[in-house]
Amino acid sequence: MSAIDILAQVLRIAVPYLFAAAGGVLSERAGIVALTLEGYLIAGGFGAAVATYYTNQPWVGLLAAPLLGAAIAGIHALATIRYKADQVVSGVAINLLMAGAGAFFLRLMFDSSANSPRIPALGDGLGSGLAATFGQPLVWMAFLALPATWWLLERTAFGLRTRAVGEHPQAATSLGVSVSKIRVTAVLLSGAVTALGGAYLAFDQHKFTDGMSAGRGFIALAAVIFGRWEAPRALVACLLFAAAETLQIRLQGSPLLPSQFVEMIPYVLTIVALAGFVGKSAPPAALGKAEG
């Protein structure tokens, strides 16, 4: 095992975290709690696998994933923005819904509630090591997701409005910004971007599997919080958490350090950051609050 192989493993593990963290930053900076990331990942994996299977064209799967992700995000947006449902409750429901729906529709379509049939990969990388890793389009897209989110939020009019409705919705309203429209757009984008992370998992494993998101949406949410809701810091957090996971995989069965303790690192760091032991990590002011 060379250092390059280890680095490549860290980068591959980081891919779903990067997409989901970008989705998390977008949604939460607009003031909508992103407990739903786990559900969007499932939507992305399912959409990518089913569309690829029926068309035998991976790029159709690549398009279907963000569409299904945005559709599921649409349910969250409808419930929390139009009907002012509690965002945490809606988030929990979306995750339960997708966990159940994934297995239900697998059995409806393929008569197996465990996994989809095999699908072709999206752009199998040539060569080995880092070149092979970055030969997959979703890998380099993942590393662009958070920088693009930063650019969108900090350098565009839409980003300015998004940050405004996440911090001071009343002030944004008085300036003629439609809080609902901005929030709906941010949530739909969040679902679409996060779903790409699920698509990566499906293409990487050549199928959709029940439970394949395996809590990654929550690690990404942890990265958003540990990164203080800022895209560049969230990117660093994703890489840090992916490195910890790589370490955990390599420590499995080792007597040196129980892998379970390494597994806890992202969650412990997030709690420490939230409690303000290492600089206060403060959420957007209007996070979780319905408008008006």
Add this chain to the structure above:
Amino acid sequence: MSGRAMRWDETLLPPLMALAIAAVVGDLLILAFGASPGHVFGLLFEGTWGNAYGFGQTLYKTTTLVCTGLAVAIPLRAGLFNIGAESQIAAGGFAAALAGLALPAGVPWPIAAVLCLLAAAIGGGLVAAVPGALRAKFGASEVIVTIMLNFIVLAFLNWVVAAKLHVPESLHTPEIATGGVPRFADFISIFHGSAANVTLFVALALAAKMWWYLFRTKQGYELRAVGLQPEAAENGGVSLGRTWFQAMLIGGAIAGAGGINYVLGYKHYYEEGFATGSGYIGIAVALVGRNHPVGIVFAALLFATLSQGGLAVNAVVPKQLMDVLQAVVILAVAVCVPEVRRVLRAAGGRAA
């Protein structure tokens, strides 16, 4: 509620509307699967309320869900979201198993069971104390802290069981020496094989106790005041931090107590994943039960029926249909609560 009497229409309409919506979605999904809704709902009823074994299993699941439902509802009454019942019940079950293992075999079971119950409550309470304290001291979001703790606690328990207490070729601790409580099947033979046990009465007693606490004690009144009007409660001399901590502690202890349903009443050991999902369904139970102990008992029975019913219909439609329906119920209640309030108040405003 602002001091006025509870409005029954505002309280009961959202869960009833949610059930109607879930029934429609369920019908559509069953039809999509090419099955007959009447047939599937018939199977569901037959497998849960139609025979003693199924009913026993339903009561067993009800016991767990009453505890996790209360564990969500009490903090929610104080304005806090406890998403951590999932790991609190695991910690409680684990603590009960440790207590049962530590006690000598000669201890009479009622005494041992009470000691195990206390251990379970302490185990769950400890896990919930962390988000309670962090919220009270630092204002850290209890939603995030409880979610993160779920992963931390479950990984920790996994390590203890795997590295320290492991029974070879299993994921569980050794069987406890004492503290096992009777199953219903011990008294009523038709319950044979089902896991329902006397822990059900512990859960019902906890629900009754929580009703008394919330609506008949000063502390309960303050807890509800903090949830409804935190600023007003603080101005009235109630400490927000202390109330939040207390509410989380009570919730965690009740979730932990729910762990004995499996450990003392069913398998007599702690096993990884014995209550997986019950913490999240507890959120549904609390919502549909409108955070009222009586409502929670009925909601727990409903969700236990759906969960057990999933197994009964699995040959015809996937049991995950029930997970989807549970999610639809949660989403629909969450949407209907503010909507019903808005519509009713608008209508009331016109009439007045």
